[in-house]
Amino acid sequence: MLLATSVVPGAAHAQATQGGEIRLLMLGDSITAGYGLARNEGPPARIQALLRERGRNVRVLDAGVSGDTSAGGRARIQWALADRPQAAIVALGGNDGLRGLTPAQMKANLEAILDALKARGIPTLLAGMIAPPNLGRDYGQEFFAVFETLHRERPDLVFYPFLLDGVAGDSALNQADRIHPTAQGADLIARRMLPFIETLLDRVRVSAAG
Template sequence: MLGDSITAGYGLARPEGLPARIQARLRQAGRNVRVIDAGVSGDTSAGGRARLAWALADRPHAVIVALGGNDALRGLTPAQMKANLAAILDTLAQRDTPVLLAGMMAPPNLGRDYGREFTEVFESLSRENPDVVFYPFLLDGVAGDPALNQPDRIHPSAEGADLIAQRMLPFIETLLDRVRVPASG
């Protein structure tokens, strides 16, 4: 799971973070998987792009791309974010690695136009890459709910991370159904 502080589980013990919660839910569903936490707090789409080769060193069979929140918080242009995310998706397509792209929304204080352009990046990438599984909003059902977020109101609490994992589960199972595990020899 290539991401930022949401993926890295900022403020949470490792077993409470999103990758661990996704792994636990997948195993409960009978899927013997290991979810690798490739989240770096503060990372933008450019940072994720720069460290993609490092993240792929473990040779994952599938990748969840969950970047973009810090692009908005830093006021980077949606065009810059799109170029970075497109490059990440292109690299993964060249490696024949199935991908789930998790969308993000810009904070409302950046204005309607920015918010619309920001959201459109994820939607257009999903249309341009029909093989990519698209989860429209990573924080769906959690953003804005004080009971599901840490006091900073940005990062999910343990309960919030578990709810995200629960909501993403059907999309991740679709992703896993696209994995072709190489025959061992």
């Protein structure tokens, strides 16, 4: 029999060190999927390794699909939930920008994903994205405003403003296509996100055997 216990901030860490595994879904595109990298080098694997180094028993569920837009994430969110995650990271939007899709479409798709997670009581971290500069200043501002607006409208979200913070634009941290991080870049993504992810995990309701 499973008994759900409410976890106050910090308590999830204590329970995780006692053996209760937390399943953390990372829903994303090729960045999440670790395009061009070995399986143990992508962001999900690095996040899992770093969390375990800190004593947190977390399994990161890699739900990254290369080429996926926010619409693709919306189409498969129910499938991803079949793995019964207890927390989630939503890291979509990069391909919406690369394809010049409308920010309004992206917002509607992200809202549907966030609604599906909220309906299951799953604490969520939303990772923002910045549009390519060639699409113009107005598009870029409207694009980024989607993430800021979702954060403002949903104070329960943990918000990480830019998934590629510290990595985008650095040739030493990106592959030859200048889009996908190298192993070093993926590791930096994981390390920069780590404090935000730990905040997320402290909101998890851990299920313990009773």
